[in-house]
Amino acid sequence: AQTVTQSQPEMSVQEAETVTLSCTYDTSESNYYLFWYKQPPSRQMILVIRQEAYKQQNATENRFSVNFQKAAKSFSLKISDSQLGDTAMYFCAFMKSFTGNQFYFGTGTSLTVIP
């Protein structure tokens, strides 16, 4: 079974600063995908960034980047130049390849950006 662990229930960061959210996962799969989703108070689930396990290069998307350590099964999200609109719940998610596209989500990290 796959498990996704987010060990930081809550975090805060000053506006314009950088923050890193942690995620670890457990799997016996060799090919898989990892995602970070953002859930603002509106409750929508918004894709932030994604990473293919077979790619060594860390994914980046504007102010968002990941540190993917496959051997350590770690997938952290770095948010640079934090903005007030980044305040949200952030969920790390794991998707197995080939099999039903099932997602496994962590319990989330609540991020507050302080003006």
Add this chain to the structure above:
Amino acid sequence: NAGVTQTPKFRILKIGQSMTLQCTQDMNHNYMYWYRQDPGMGLKLIYYSVGAGITDKGEVPNGYNVSRSTTEDFPLRLELAAPSQTSVYFCASSSLGNGMSSNQPQHFGDGTRLSIL
């Protein structure tokens, strides 16, 4: 571009009542999913479907039923509502991947907040 549409957005049910949460997507996605999100928790998969006519149980299917008669629609049915089913329900869809070349994020609806009293 509507994406994934869920109705209703809010609902209050009495214990033992039944209802159907509607979900429709206009992206011609093969895969559709129903999740529930309890307070302070991540999403738990209830049921999923890999195409019209095909459904399968997820992690927490008890107390729910689904059907997939068309590609677009994936309704979730609660037959005998119980307080433990008070939650926020999310429907999602994704296109059929192509093995290692696929990179298919899920598209989520806005959620349905359901309270069972």
